[in-house]
Structures are given as structure tokens and as C-alpha cells.
Amino acid sequence: MKNIQLGTRTVADIDAQVVKVLRGLGNPEPPIDLALVRDLLRLDRQYYSTTDDGLLRETVSRLKVAGLQILLRPTLLKEAVQTLSLKALYLPDQKRILIDRDLPKLKHRWNEAHEVGHDIIPWHEGMMLGDTEQTLTPTCHAIMEAEANYAAGQLLFLADQFRTNACDSEPSLQHVRQLSERFGNTMTSTLWRFIEQGHGGRPMVALVSGHPHPAKRKPDFDPTNPCRYCVQSPAFALRFGGLGEIDLFQVVTGYAGAQRGGTLGTREVVLSDAASERHLFKFETFFNGHEALTLGHWLRSAPKPA
Template sequence: MARRVLAIRGLLPPFDLDALAAEYGDLDYLNLPYGVDGITIGIGGEQRPQILVNSAAAPTRRKFTLAHEIGHIVIPWHTGTIVSHLDPGHADAAYAQMEAEANRFAAELLMPSDWLALQFERAGSVEKYFRTVHATAGTSQEATFYKLFKSLPSPVICLQVDNSSRLLKAKRSPTAPYYQPEEGALIDPAYFAANNRYETFEIDGQCYVSWTFIGRDIAEIDSRPWREIYGTILDDTGMRANLQSINAVLAGAFNKSRALSEQDICGAIYRAFDNYQQYGQVVNHPLFEQYVIKRVKELKQRR
């Protein structure tokens, strides 16, 4: 819904959020009591809704609140008068769900997923990506960190750490390897051995580390079909009984990364097999690269 709002008006960050809100309701900034972030009155009624935003909040919170209130108006099953708390705490389930939906709408409105992917490609580093989005979208550092990697096609893991390199918060993109250390765990820069770009950086006094995982460039040099190559690998390693399960690991990694380049998909497949040490002989076989690239090409052609 947020993407549709932006597409209809041809908007990309940064844009005038107050002007956009004025298309949906009458906007006013007031000092609201009881920790209320915003109130939208008359959603779905005959009159234009009234949008009230807490003027005492920090500028980044006011901006997110306003996007959140637009979400309440746009999301069709949000009706009536809604008193908004960006952090609803122990509210009842129905209210908490509405607030979560409006928060997701606000994050996508201010930091659209397709726009984020483009910023990442242009940035060349996680630090520059973070700084660019934070400055351009005008969102808080916390909201930016939450959204940066949520739908990012590229495989990235980013951790917020303290001055002793102990974990505070962890975020990863959908195609990144699974890695979820416990809060307070000491972070090891060498946890991922190869095929990644490691960064450390600081933004506004907060420390971060990140891994950006690099693709694997494989030249197709064997003329045989992949099934024949795969059969040779299985016979040489004595792993014929694992034919289907190995194929399933590759197919699963492909499906998670299918929107990426051929090179990045190959890298994702190799990372997937890092979790299956029992298939080490197969992965280390000299023909495994040819099996991977031929399977990737076939699966991409099907798609």
C-alpha cells in the first residue's frame, strides 16, 4: 500500500511528507499528553480525517509518526479514531496489530524497498549505504537500522555492537547466511571465513560491524549436461544415496537468491553448503563448480 501511494504520485525520498499528509487529512502539530505519538480522528467517515502529531517529540519521531498516521488512513480496515503509540507495549492484540501494520507502512513509505536496493548498489559499502539512507530519508538511526536490510536483495549481515564488540542488535538480509548470536556475545570478525567484505564503522556514537557476501564467478567449461556431471561426482564420492538431498540444498539456496545475479546465486549456493559438512566431499570435488553453474543456468531459464 505504501509503494502504491508513492507510485501514484511519482515520489522517492526525500519528499514533502506534510504535503502528502495534507492530501489525506487536516494536519496539526500539538503537544499531546500521556506519551501519545499521534492521533487520527474520523478515519473512514464522511468528513476529512484530522491528523494530530505530538510536537514535543524529536523531529525524526514526528516524521515517522506522520507516516504512521497516513498508514492508518490508507489501510482500509483501520477506521474510526486511533490513538497511536509507535511502541504500543502491552496493548491488546488487535490494537498492537494495527500499530505494527502502520509502522510497517511508515517504514516502507519513508524508505521504499526498491529505492533501498538502488542506494545499496550505488553506495559500494554498508557504511555509506547506512549514512545515505539515514540522511536522505530523515528517519531515526534506530528506524533506519531496522529497515535497511529487511528486504535488501544483496546478502548482508549488520550488527550493532558496544565498545567491547559485544552484540546489541542484529539485522540480516533475506539472502544472507543465518547468524543470530545471543545478545552480549563477543563478535568475531573472522566468523565467516571467506567470500565476504567485512566493515567496522561508527554513526552518531553507535558502533556497527557488517559482512557483505560476495558472489562466486564460475565459467562453464564442461560441455556435458549437469545430470551426467552430478552422477560422476556422486559416484566418485560414494554419495549416490544423497542425490535428492544435495539437489534440495542447491534448489533451496537458488530459490532464496533467485532475484540476484548468476554470480551471487552461485555464492549463495556455496554458503548454503557450509551448513552441511557431511557433503564436504561433494563440494570439494573438482566438478562441483560445473554442477552448480549448470544447475543455476537451467533454473534461471525455467524462471
């Protein structure tokens, strides 16, 4: 799944909301404390479990009292959580964030920030839990999720502070790991942010996938959909957007070893852009035991073959 490229005006509007929050916190140093963010925004956070739906029943009851459209379908919330495997959700009328307590704690931080993103984006409130034709379209939902993801990234990585730190060194997974530790976020979310915000106009791409080596792939591996995420920098999307996830994953399988963890390999490869011009990229892949993280970044133009 490729990341959605948001419009310039949308990005500016979300940036303004995040800056307002950071200013309200006194422009803190990393890592940001989400408890302070919740206090500032007067948000409540609770945890639910799909095996103990007491909180979900209470929430549904309160929504019925509030007179929202869920009154017509009182099991909507519980069904959404179970059927769609939701890991967190935001209830705007209650200013409440619900997080699945069964989710690994390492992932709580991103999911909570994502729901905070829904809260601070003004145009999301009227669309949350809506029942109009527009809000039910997959495209609209995907855009809302992309906007909330962008807001979460700006918040967790303290907007321009991350961009400045990301440009301190040449792109590498080691640098991404250092940024992950500094800002207190997962390596995956840091890699995503690094691609979207780091090194300005340099074409970069990241893949999040299962183990790329054929001997280590899970039985449910789908060769037509090999990556969980394919994150492109704006410059990469503009010039190399025609390259599909399958093409990029094949680059990784060309050098990745079968190690159980750690670095799986690196390689310099030539990619052609939309104008059929050749460019040299460096790719490197790391496996954390659960998923493979790949970073590819532009090095220089490559000469035409003789």
C-alpha cells in the same frame, strides 16, 4: 527485539497502497514531503505535550461526542499517552495525527509516517482504538505496528527507488549514511530499511543498541536484552534466525572500542546457519553519541576447520 517478518500477501497489499499514494503525488524524487502526503490523504497533524494536555482533553471530548468506546473510559487517551510513553498516535475517525512535540524533531518524520501508515492500511481503521479481545492481544498489536512500520518505510524511501539506490554499492555504514542524506531520513531508519530491502537475497543483520563497550554501558544495561532492535533481512531470518540478539551482541563486543563517537570497529566473523554450515560475515559498528548502529552482511561461505 527482532523485527517481524510480514507475509507475502500483506506486503503486496501494503505496497499497493503506497504506490497509490506515490502515484497521486506524481512519483516524486527524494526526499518525500510529508505535508504533500497529508494534503493528498486529507490528514490533519497537530502536536501535543504531556505537560500541557489541552489538546488531549479536546481530543477526548471529541471522541466522546463521536460515540466511540472511549466514552466509557474518558481518560483512556491521556492515560495511554502518559503510561505507555506514546510518541505519536492516529485517530481514524478524525483523520488526525498527533505527535509529541517534546520528541526530538529528527524523529518527528518517522513517527508521522508511521501514523500515515495506519491510515493507508485499510484493515487498521476498524482495529484502532478498539476494545475487543483480539485487538488487545500483544501479538495483534505488534503485527499492526510492524505493518505500519513497513508502510512508513515504503513511503519515506519511495518504494523501489530506495531498493535500486541501495544496490548501487556494497553494503556498508558509509553507504547507509549517504542514503540517509539522499532520502532525508535518520540513519537508524535508513539502516532498518537497508536491511529489509537492500541487496535482495543477501543475508544481513543490523543491531541498534547502547554503547557496546563494557566501560561505556549505562547503569541500566540489561545483558539479557542488550539491543533495542535486531533487524534481520528475510534471508538472514531464514538461514540464521536461530542466532539470538545476545549471540550477535557478543560478536560486536568482541571488536568494539571505547570511543565516544564515530566508528567503533570492524571485524570479519564466522557464523553458522541452521544447517551448521559456516559463513563469513563482515560486521561494523558506528556510535552517534546516543546509540550504536551495527551492520553485519554475508561475504562468502567459509571452509570447515581442518
